[in-house]
Amino acid sequence: AQTVTQSQPEMSVQEAETVTLSCTYDTSESDYYLFWYKQPPSRQMILVIRQEAYKQQNATENRFSVNFQKAAKSFSLKISDSQLGDAAMYFCAYRSASRNAGNMLTFGGGTRLMVKP
Amino acid sequence: DAGVIQSPRHEVTEMGQEVTLRCKPISGHDYLFWYRQTMMRGLELLIYFNNNVPIDDSGMPEDRFSAKMPNASFSTLKIQPSEPRDSAVYFCASSLRYRVNEQFFGPGTRLTVL
Numbered sequence: 001a002q003t004v005t006q007s008q009p010e011m012s013v014q015e016a017e018t019v020t021l022s023c024t025y026d027t028s029e030s031d032y033y034l035f036w037y038k039q040p041p042s043r044q045m046i047l048v049i050r051q052e053a054y055k056q057q058n059a060t061e062n063r064f065s066v067n068f069q070k071a072a073k074s075f076s077l078k079i080s081d082s083q084l085g086d087a088a089m090y091f092c093a094y095r096s097a098s099r100n101a102g103n104m105l106t107f108g109g110g111t112r113l114m115v116k117p
Numbered sequence: 118d119a120g121v122i123q124s125p126r127h128e129v130t131e132m133g134q135e136v137t138l139r140c141k142p143i144s145g146h147d148y149l150f151w152y153r154q155t156m157m158r159g160l161e162l163l164i165y166f167n168n169n170v171p172i173d174d175s176g177m178p179e180d181r182f183s184a185k186m187p188n189a190s191f192s193t194l195k196i197q198p199s200e201p202r203d204s205a206v207y208f209c210a211s212s213l214r215y216r217v218n219e220q221f222f223g224p225g226t227r228l229t230v231l
Contacts, residue, residue: 045222103148107160
């Protein structure tokens with residue numbers, strides 16, 4: 001079974017600075033997808049960024065980028081130019097690419113990000 | 118599109134009562150997921166459906182929990198009888214098969230069992 005670990009329960013960053021959230025996972029599969037979800041106080045789960053394991057290039061979405069290290073099974077999220085609206089819980093998630101696995105997501109425990117003005 | 122719709126948004130009930138949570142997935146999505154989120158256990162997958170058929174219910178905590186999907190546009194998660202430890206936020210999500218597209222989550226139902 002796959003597991004996802006987020007070792008930082010809480011992180012804080014100064015507005016306009018850069019912060020990196022860590023995520024590691026354990027899997028025996030070679031093809032899979034990784035996601036970062038944001039959960040603001042409204043509780044809505046919002047996809048931030050996704051990465052296909054077969055792609056070597058790190059995904060980027062505006063101020064959000066990832067550092068995907070497949071051999072190390074590491075998938076960190078970098079938020080540049082942090083804004084007050086970035087304050088939220090961030091969840092790392094894994095999804096197998098196997099057709100037999102369905103579309104199930106395995107989530108990490110989350111990291112609470114606080115942004116200081 | 119209105120996104121995934123869940124009702125009610127908040128539910129407060131007393132121990133022993135039956136609770137029914139409802140979900141309407143995004144039109145055209147053929148996967149539907151029910152998650153539970155608590156401080157202690159984080160986000161847990163309870164059950165998921167593909168084309169209205171339950172595929173994996175191994176996450177359902179016990180027989181008090183049941184889920185149905187009578188058609189492609191509606192699903193329910195029922196707890197009978199409810200217990201205080203069932204207090205959590207319950208999310209419904211839907212997605213398309215064989216796509217990297219993300220699961221789209223509903224706003225969640227906050228359940229409090231007194």
